[in-house]
Amino acid sequence: MARSNSTRYDDVDWHVGGDFPDDLSEQGNAFAQYYYEKHYLDDYVDLSDDDLPTIYHEPDTPEKYAQVRELLDQRWREWKRQAV
Template sequence: MTDVTVYDKAKWHFGGDYPADLDEDYAYTHTGYFFGWIVEHDLVDAEFLDDFNDDIARFRTRKISARDLFIITDGALVDDMMNDTGNAFAAHYFDMTNGQYLADYEALLCGGLPTTYHVEDTPENYATICDRITERFNEWNASR
């Protein structure tokens, strides 16, 4: 049996310090944005793409948001969802222990908000973080 790397699950965020006044959908936003970027840059595993092809098409045409797509795909970012390059980048940048993603997300989107969870799911917020992810990907890719 192969070990599976689970980078994040929205359900891990429920309870504890999750704000009682927020809908649980907000727990999907930060990872949903990263996953949306992965999808848009064709770093998704081919089998995963086949399983969610219609939903991914709806996302690519902006009928649903990245957060919505992440909710539909069960709200877990797992290594087997991504191709080799996507997974290697996620291991480097998204990893919650050593990665830079959450710090970038907080710096760009969380100013003045009570918590990281309070980021609104908007096209502008998604575009802002995607620009930074692209910068980080290009830096990472150039250093390999």
């Protein structure tokens, strides 16, 4: 049986892999567009370790994941408040 790449994030179904944005729900796509247009690059740089050679050398660790998830949770809450 094939493993599903779907992930539940708050109340939006996210699907990893395939054609973006076709794999997101309407709400997930709206949030993704908002986030990438307004916050993605600044957040990526802000969370980057200044001691690394480039922003592309970030470690794939549980600690870094926790930082990114916390920030995405914050952005999600902000977006939800604006969307109401």
